[in-house]
Amino acid sequence: MANSHTLETNVISQSDRARLRQRALVLSLALWAFMMGLLYYAGTFTSGGPIPPFELWLIRLVWMASGFALGWLIYRILEWSMERSSVGPIVSLVVLVCVFGALHTIANSLLYFELAGLSATPFQMFGLVTYWLHFQLAWGVLILTLVMGAQASAERQARLQAQREAQVAQLDALTFQVHPHFLFNTLGAVSSLVGENQFEKGEEMVRKLAVFLRRSFRREANDDVTLEQEFEDLRVYVRIERIRFEKRFDLKFSLSDCASDALVPGLLLQPLVENAIKYAVAPSADFVSLELAAKRIGDDVEITLTDDGPGAPQTHGLGTGEANVRNRLVARFGGRVLFSSGARPERGYLVRMRFPYQASIKSEQDQARSE
Template sequence: MQPLNQQPLVQKILNQPNYQFWALNLFGWAGYGFFVALSAIFWDRHLGLQAAYTLMSVTTGLVLSLGLREFFKKIWNLNAILRGIYSLLAVIVITGIWSFVKMEVFFYLNKDMESSRSLYEYLGWYTYSFFIFLSWAALYFSLKYYRMLQAEKEKTLKAQAMAHEAQLKMLRYQLNPHFLFNTLNAISTLILEKETVTANGMVTELSKFLRYSLDNNPMQKVTLAQEVETLKLYLGIEKLRFEERLNINFRISESARNAHIPNLLLQPLIENAIKYAIAKSPNGGTIELDADVLHNQLSIQLSDDGPGIADIPVAMRDRIEGQHGGVGLANTRERLHELYGAAHSFELENIEPRGLRITIRIPYSSTERSKAA
């Protein structure tokens, strides 16, 4: 990106209010001068004298318009009624000065023309000059209000973007204390049983997982392959707790491995499955993760062989299904809504003979696709 002072003139005119003012002001007065000069042909006047008059008229009008601009700046912070009254008075005074100068110079250059220099003659000059400066003032205020409106829109969009980011960060950092408490209790038990090697391994895995969770920007996305590696850190901790009671199967297609997803999107779902499907069963259970790209969408299915939704108490089911904003499935549902809106789907279904399947579909994007584009 070029520095602001090295931008092309057209870009400066489009982006900077001061350049816009000068461009429009010069263009407007040049247009006025063109038609004044052109009137020499229709009125059969001396071309050289008309050119001199045109130059004087345009120069005087331009200088007076700059003075009018400075006056408008000084009264801008007044209330709307006072600002309107003072602006109209300023236009009346400026028009009076401009009309008098133009009339005197015109008749001085055209000495062969008869003129009574009457009030009636002056009012004729004043009338059309007034509408020129009134139009100038109207255009000035219109552009001023337009820029203010645009600035307010930008502030609103920026505030909405910041609120959106804050919402995502809040959802992203809702780590379930249940996981931390259970892990710390497991470490404490291992230490008491003098299984220091296993305890040390669990501490190391927990440290890696927490570092990843807290250090990564929740607004950025990661590949599904990176997400799976993070899940392995988390599952490595849980595996130390549940040992043979926890079985894990990953089936990720090659195209799905490079797909972009929000980081730590699946961890709350895995945690939920462990809490309700593995920990509740004396024999443990199996968690399966399948991912593939179908019809330009990334499809992710997470299944367990726990009780499913039907056998969970209604109060707990409401929390799981996200109706009351709980951490877990509700967290994931909200994050997906914030990021993808109507372009995603999130479905829960019981599977036979027992278990729960969560299906997520989001628009497919990948590093390879970005490079190809």
Template sequence: MFKNIDDHNQQFWILHTLGWIGFAVVHYLGSLVHEMRDAYLMVVALDAYVGWLLTIPLRYIYQRTWSWHPVKMVLTVLLLATLVAVLWTIVKNYSYWEIYRHGFQPKNLSWLQQYLRQTPVSFYVILSWSGMYFGIKYYQTLQREKQKLLTATNRAHEAQLKMLRYQLNPHFLFNTLNAISTLVLTNENNTAEKMVTRLSDFLRYSLYKDPIKKVPLQQEISAARLYLEIEKVRFSERLKVHFEISEDASQALVPSLILQPLIENAIKYAVATQIDGGHIAISAKKFGHDLLLEVADNGPGVPLDDGLPKSEHSGVGLVNTRERLAALYDNNFSLVLTHNDPQGLKVNIRLPYELEATE
């Protein structure tokens, strides 16, 4: 019934109120087995209302304990449930003896005995409320993760289609095939054969890598080398490339083809537009719990505004990359553009450092 209520705060108040109303109804119906005066309805309503009030602060405290160690969280829940149960028992006894019994209290029970007898029942009710709260919150968390995974799947497939437009760009294929044809005409058959093999390997990697799955960075670097070696035939000495990949970074998991649009941008705007060509530097290193990736060039650069290109055409591939990262990592990533020194553009990506699970 709550699947259309997206506001979790609204869900809490509805379930919280319905739960205590249900408690009052069950408690009152159970009392009908015995002969009870009509005033007992007021007592039950007051008990449920006080329980409704006392458990509200627990919600905000439990929100803080959600990420705690399980043992610490359980001990905190038990302690808070005991404290609230004692307070609730005090109010219930007051309303029972002052409202329902009109001040009469059984002579055979002391004040302490009354509380010792009733507090465990209150404790079990508050503990049940706590258990339902954590159970519902855990269910909501699972639903959010399921929704995020579904969104990531859809976004990644959309991003794959967009990236294939770049990877299978007709100009790229035309230029590559033209370079191979030129090599054949000049009897450089060995070089032409190598280029065909590289093109085949690169296209195979581009087409068959699942964009949902993450791959070791070293595979991405191998694919980048294939692409750049193909482009080197086109640009010859005008294209210079430098890799600086640390050993621990090479084993880190990254989204497949995450570097490809950035390298294509560098080729398009930094190398192809300059008579003397350009230089592309690709680096990766581990920093704490993060993986830092960087693609830099010495091209003319672009005007930036808070780490984003002002001109829309210069951001080709960046939107796709950002969408994929947001779908896979939520807010736990960054993609920032900065000016290179002395000229050019840097694209910096920060991702969580992850390794492939070993059995």
């Protein structure tokens, strides 16, 4: 079974890893150049006592070059261990820096003492190792910060991508709940009309159904549409239902200009209109008026659907209709969604929803040109 570090590290793409290695190289070069500058200005770069300046200069260059190469080796081992080992990156780095850093300091110190004709006591070697270990650990902390920062960024992007994919899948599932339900109802109505020898009405309903399906199937299931397009789709749907219910209702559309370009999931409102027809129009012998209105309120869009039918408040809106619409809004816009429904004080039913205004790209470009 893959361990957690394998999963986390593999989130970083190959291109990001290449950039990360370049940054690690640049950072290491900068730190060693900084140390060279400190040694030079501190006067220890060329003052080596019994060692001639030229030889001391070569020793220092070998020390820095080998330190840089060793640092790059530590980085690659750290990268490898994070992919294949269950040991945490912090523990891996501390162990690598302490072991390789101590060996590097001891080897260079022994070379220095040998060329100087001096002997080093264990206490002196311990002091040199601990002294340079501070610098080596500081380098390690910077490298670890660089690696873990890139890893955290990659994981965050992966989580966002997973959330987006989950939202798309949820929208697909909710959208697929709408189409079969509507199709079964409409085809059932056509069958009833044909059975009653109302062939002309049945033919007209089939034609309007074809128009409706052609409009809706041009888009992917989870595609956004503007409110203007959504209202046009609903007009076609209402024409079908008016044939079915022999024009016993009418739906008034009210769409403000500033809200017409707002984006919503396709066929978002159709289940609500279907519910209104089912609970307000179907049980009523009187003519029923419905109104669908959309407007901008600050940075939000508010949509209301009202009817004056006699539907019982305790049953109006049962089923998947309202839950479907609410869930699709939440999947699309997140937590900034308000949704309420209930009986009106005077008569009928009211559904109100509010969500963030997001315009289509085309409308944003048109607005930018006008400015």
